[in-house]
Structures are given as structure tokens and as C-alpha cells.
Amino acid sequence: MTAADSSIRTHQDTHRAIDAVWRIESARLIAGLARIVRDVGLAEELAQDALVAALEQWPESGVPRNPGAWLMATAKHRAIDQLRRRTRLERKHEELGREVETRQETAVAEIEAAIDDDIGDDLLRLVFTACHPVLSPEARVALTLRLLGGLTTDEIARAFLVPEPTVAQRIVRAKKTLAEKRVPFEVPRGEELAARLSSVLEVLYLVFNEGYAATAGEDWMRPALCEDALRLGRILAELVPKEPEVHGLVALMEIQASRSRARIGPSGEPILLLEQNRARWDQLLIRRGLAALQRAEKLGGALGPYGLQAAIAACHARARTPEETDWQRIAVLYGALSRIAPSPIVELNRAVALAMAFGPAAGLELVDELTAEPALQGYHLLPSVRGDLLAKLGRFEEARAEFERAASLTRNERERELLLRRAAACGRTDQ
Amino acid sequence: MRFMMLMIPKGYETAAPGTVPDAAAVAAMMKYNESLQKAGVLLALDGLHPPSTGARVTFPGGKPKVTDGPFAEAKEVLGGYWMIQVKSREEAIEWASRCPASENEIIEVRQVQEMSDFPPDVQEAAAGFAEMQMKSGHSPGA
Numbered sequence: 001m002t003a004a005d006s007s008i009r010t011h012q013d014t015h016r017a018i019d020a021v022w023r024i025e026s027a028r029l030i031a032g033l034a035r036i037v038r039d040v041g042l043a044e045e046l047a048q049d050a051l052v053a054a055l056e057q058w059p060e061s062g063v064p065r066n067p068g069a070w071l072m073a074t075a076k077h078r079a080i081d082q083l084r085r086r087t088r089l090e091r092k093h094e095e096l097g098r099e100v101e102t103r104q105e106t107a108v109a110e111i112e113a114a115i116d117d118d119i120g121d122d123l124l125r126l127v128f129t130a131c132h133p134v135l136s137p138e139a140r141v142a143l144t145l146r147l148l149g150g151l152t153t154d155e156i157a158r159a160f161l162v163p164e165p166t167v168a169q170r171i172v173r174a175k176k177t178l179a180e181k182r183v184p185f186e187v188p189r190g191e192e193l194a195a196r197l198s199s200v201l202e203v204l205y206l207v208f209n210e211g212y213a214a215t216a217g218e219d220w221m222r223p224a225l226c227e228d229a230l231r232l233g234r235i236l237a238e239l240v241p242k243e244p245e246v247h248g249l250v251a252l253m254e255i256q257a258s259r260s261r262a263r264i265g266p267s268g269e270p271i272l273l274l275e276q277n278r279a280r281w282d283q284l285l286i287r288r289g290l291a292a293l294q295r296a297e298k299l300g301g302a303l304g305p306y307g308l309q310a311a312i313a314a315c316h317a318r319a320r321t322p323e324e325t326d327w328q329r330i331a332v333l334y335g336a337l338s339r340i341a342p343s344p345i346v347e348l349n350r351a352v353a354l355a356m357a358f359g360p361a362a363g364l365e366l367v368d369e370l371t372a373e374p375a376l377q378g379y380h381l382l383p384s385v386r387g388d389l390l391a392k393l394g395r396f397e398e399a400r401a402e403f404e405r406a407a408s409l410t411r412n413e414r415e416r417e418l419l420l421r422r423a424a425a426c427g428r429t430d431q
Numbered sequence: 432m433r434f435m436m437l438m439i440p441k442g443y444e445t446a447a448p449g450t451v452p453d454a455a456a457v458a459a460m461m462k463y464n465e466s467l468q469k470a471g472v473l474l475a476l477d478g479l480h481p482p483s484t485g486a487r488v489t490f491p492g493g494k495p496k497v498t499d500g501p502f503a504e505a506k507e508v509l510g511g512y513w514m515i516q517v518k519s520r521e522e523a524i525e526w527a528s529r530c531p532a533s534e535n536e537i538i539e540v541r542q543v544q545e546m547s548d549f550p551p552d553v554q555e556a557a558a559g560f561a562e563m564q565m566k567s568g569h570s571p572g573a
Binding site: 016017019020021023024067120224227230231232233234235238261266280284288 | 468469470471472474475514516517518519521522524525526545546551554
């Protein structure tokens with residue numbers, strides 16, 4: 001290897017090391033800066049500037065001993081520079097030299113002092129700001145992954161199968177909206193907290209689900225997104241440890257993620273829960289999920305929607321074989337879920353549980369009621385479940401029609417193949 | 432990706448039974464563990480008793496032979512581990528670099544194998560093994 005080769009390799013290594021530092025530090029950096037400059041968009045720009053400085057300097061100087069502090073100090077200097085520039089402009093316009101200068105010095109002192117405080121509160125403020133209800137769900141997701149997950153615009157675009165400029169624009173607009181609506185950089189209090197927290201949880205679960213059951217595209221799962229959502233969930237659980245629903249959501253995601261390896265066959269096809277090889281479930285994640293569920297339960301009160309869904313997932317996780325599943329308890333939990341968060345999809349799941357606990361006829365009765373539900377028109381799982389129950393009752397001709405209908409409704413290629421296979425199997429059994 | 436950060440404290444190979452780190456070192460390590468937890472990357476961690484209370488099972492000629500600790504010939508022994516979930520090898524190394532370890536400690540960073548890392552025939556063999564475990568009523572790690 002020549003000296004030039006080795007130098008290129010060192011530079012590439014440093015770049016990868018900087019990526020890693022960015023992954024670890026960016027959210028805290030942006031959060032700390034946002035508290036100082038009171039503008040999330042500006043805070044991110046300052047953090048990006050610091051990253052660019054690191055990319056320029058670290059390959060020569062090496063990664064500093066405390067890279068987070070280096071990035072913060074660099075961004076802080078940029079913030080002060082900007083402030084001074086702005087003040088100079090103001091002074092030109094206003095001719096109020098003395099007063100503006102005092103104000104500037106106070107601001108600089110504030111920036112200097114603000115750095116070493118506990119960063120946890122800032123991170124929480126950033127979470128609530130990125131998931132603010134003034135933003136569309138897509139914007140919340142993009143901003144959360146960008147500001148808190150440390151993902152690049154390109155990574156977000158690839159994860160959601162949309163063009164990069166679309167994501168970039170979404171983020172720019174979101175930042176603009178936050179500034180225009182003067183969304184304060186703070187943690188909501190009192191009654192507002194519950195509603196705002198549920199907006200945050202919704203964003204995390206949306207990210208997780210996009211990774212877990214990709215709504216579009218050729219892959220059945222995009223595990224990196226699941227991992228991002230889990231990481232953010234675990235961070236949030238540390239930031240607000242007394243909120244049961246946060247632990248509920250973490251429990252739900254941990255337990256669902258524990259099945260990742262088992263729910264994809266060798267050629268990438270989906271494998272349904274009851275047909276999965278349970279030995280391939282990740283026991284470490286199951287243990288973590290059950291522990292998180294226990295934390296949610298210990299905080300007292302009735303479980304919320306995420307806690308209940310986690311409790312249902314836990315019933316499956318505890319059963320070593322499908323036959324050991326406590327379907328009656330699952331049906332009861334779906335009933336409770338239906339009361340606090342009524343939705344036709346929950347009812348559909350309750351129908352499945354009833355069918356497992358008390359026979360396919362019991363489930364089909366509820367499913368038949370749901371076929372009139374406007375919200376479920378076009379939802380592929382309704383005919384898919386109905387087909388399954390009909391097949392179990394030996395009504396194969398009707399079952400086949402339902403599977404075919406379900407196949408025509410799903411947007412996921414892998415799922416379509418599975419449904420068509422089931423439809424074909426009904427035809428064979430019929431003959 | 433999952434990584435193990437394996438802690439190898441020099442001198443642990445001959446440490447007396449019941450040897451534990453002092454309170455200051457434990458406090459510093461707790462702070463580090465907390466930072467891993469708060470960053471959402473920590474999956475599991477454990478510390479190990481010194482090898483003086485352990486044993487090694489070797490297989491000379493294919494037959495198990497038990498040697499009680501300490502192991503005079505061992506140069507490096509494990510003191511504990513962290514299991515973390517990160518995006519890259521570099522991120523794992525960065526986390527390891529932040530450990531408040533002392534001069535006589537080494538952290539070895541190793542990626543955890545996933546089933547998808549194996550060629551198909553090994554995967555198949557492993558799947559059969561997993562099923563066997565299920566039938567005998569044991570699930571791994573439970």
C-alpha cells in the first residue's frame with residue numbers, strides 16, 4: 001500500500017467515525033442549540049455547520065477526545081457569530097448602538113452559560129416540537145427521524161420509498177411552519193401533555209410499522225426503520241419514565257420486533273404469526289418487552305391503547321406453541337381496547353381472537369357485521385380474515401373468492417403472492 | 432446490528448474469589464451504563480465473577496476435562512459484557528471509546544452473528560436445531 005492509499009483509507013475511516021459520532025450526538029446537539037436560539041430550523045443549520053467543520057478538520061487533526069463537546073463548542077461559536085452579524089445589521093438600521101450592544105453581550109453570555117446544563121429536558125422539548133400537531137403526520141415523521149434519529153434526508157427517502165427532494169421539501173416546510181406558528185420550544189404541561197404525548201407515540205409507531213409491515217414495495221420488512229423507532233422509543237422511556245403508555249409502546253415494539261426473524265421465509269415471503277417457528281423469536285427482545293409492559297402496569301391505572309396491544313402481543317410471546325395461546329384473554333384484551341379506542345380494525349382482530357377461543361363460527365359472526373363497515377372497504381385484511389374463517393368452516397368456494405379479493409386489495413407484492421396461494425389451495429381442497 | 436463489548440480486565444485471571452471493583456469505579460461505570468441506556472442502544476449487560484471461582488472444560492481426545500480456576504496460563508479473561516444495538520461498527524467502537532475504563536482494561540468489540548450471515552446449508556442445520564429445542568420444551572435463552 002502506498003502512502004497515498006493509506007491516507008485515503010484513514011480519511012474514509014475518519015468519515016465513518018464522524019458518521020458514528022453524528023448518530024450519537026446530533027439530537028442532543030440540535031436540542032441544546034434549539035434552547036439557545038429558540039428556533040429548531042436554525043439549530044439544525046448550526047449543528048450541520050459544525051458537522052461540516054468536523055468533516056473538514058478531523059481527517060487532519062483526528063477525532064477529538066470529547067467529540068460531542070467539540071461539535072457543541074463549534075456550533076455555539078457559529079451561533080454567536082450569527083448573532084453579532086445580525087446585531088450589526090440591526091444597529092445600522094436602528095442607530096441604537098449602545099442598547100443593542102448590551103443586548104448582544106447578554107445573549108452571548110447566555111449562549112456561553114447554556115451549554116453545560118442537563119440536556120435531557122432539551123431532548124424532550126425537541127421530541128415534542130418535532131411531533132407538534134401543527135405539522136402533518138408525514139412532516140412529523142420526517143422531522144423526527146431527521147432531528148432525533150440522526151438520519152439523512154436520503155436515508156429517510158429510501159426508507160419511505162419517496163424521492164429525496166420530496167423529503168427535503170417536507171423538512172424545510174415543517175421547519176418553516178414551526179417558525180411561522182411560533183411553536184414554543186417547550187414541554188407541554190397539564191392536560192395538553194397527554195394529547196401531545198399521544199402525538200409523539202403515534203409518530204414512533206408509524207415509523208415502526210412502516211418498517212415492520214411495509215405498506216408498499218417489494219420487501220415485507222425494512223428492519224432498519226424498526227430499529228430506529230425502537231431506539232427513539234427507548235430514549236423516550238428514559239426521558240418520561242412515569243408515563244405508562246410510553247412503556248406500553250416500547251413493550252409493543254420490542255415484542256413485535258422479537259418476531260422479525262421468524263416472519264420472513266427463505267425467499268422473503270411473509271410467514272403468519274401462528275405458522276412462525278417460535279424458536280426463532282428473539283428471546284432477548286421478548287424479555288425486554290415483558291419488562292417494559294411490567295413497568296407500564298406497575299405505574300398503576302388501566303392500560304392505555306399501546307399497553308393493551310402490548311399485553312396482547314405478550315400473550316403470544318409467552319406461548320411456546322400456538323396451541324398454548326390464551327385466546328380467551330386475548331379476546332378480553334381486544335374487548336378492553338375496543339372500549340377505549342374503538343376501531344373496526346380492533347373489532348376485526350377481536351373476531352380473530354373469538355374464532356380461536358370459541359370456534360370459527362363465533363368469529364365469522366362478528367366479521368360479517370364488519371363487512372358493512374365503510375372504513376374497512378378496500379382493507380385487504382377483512383376479506384383475508386373472512387376467507388380464513390370460511391375455509392375453516394369448509395366453505396371453500398366462498399373462501400377462495402375472499403382470498404382473491406384480498407389479493408387484489410393489498411399493495412404489498414409478497415402479501416399478494418401469499419393470498420393467491422391460499423386462494424389456489426381452496427380450489428384444490430374443493431375438488 | 433448488534434455488538435458485544437467484551438470487557439477484559441488485565442489481572443482478573445488471577446483475582447481472588449469475591450473480587451469486586453471499588454465504589455468509585457462502579458459509580459463511573461454506572462454513569463456510562465446510564466448514557467448507553469439513555470441513548471437507547473443498550474440491550475443487555477452483565478458482570479462476571481473472577482475466573483478463580485469458575486472452571487474450564489476442555490476436551491482432550493474428545494473427552495471433557497474440568498479444570499477449576501484460576502487459570503494460570505490464561506492471558507486474557509472476560510470480566511463482563513454489554514450488548515448494544517447500533518447502526519455501524521464505527522458506532523460500536525465510538526461507544527466503547529467512551530467507557531471510563533482504566534489503563535489495564537481492554538474492550539473487545541465484536542459483532543453478534545445473525546442467521547442471515549450464514550450460508551443456506553448452515554441456516555438449515557440451525558433451523559433444525561431450533562425446532563428440536565422447541566419439541567423438548569426449551570426455548571433458547573428463556
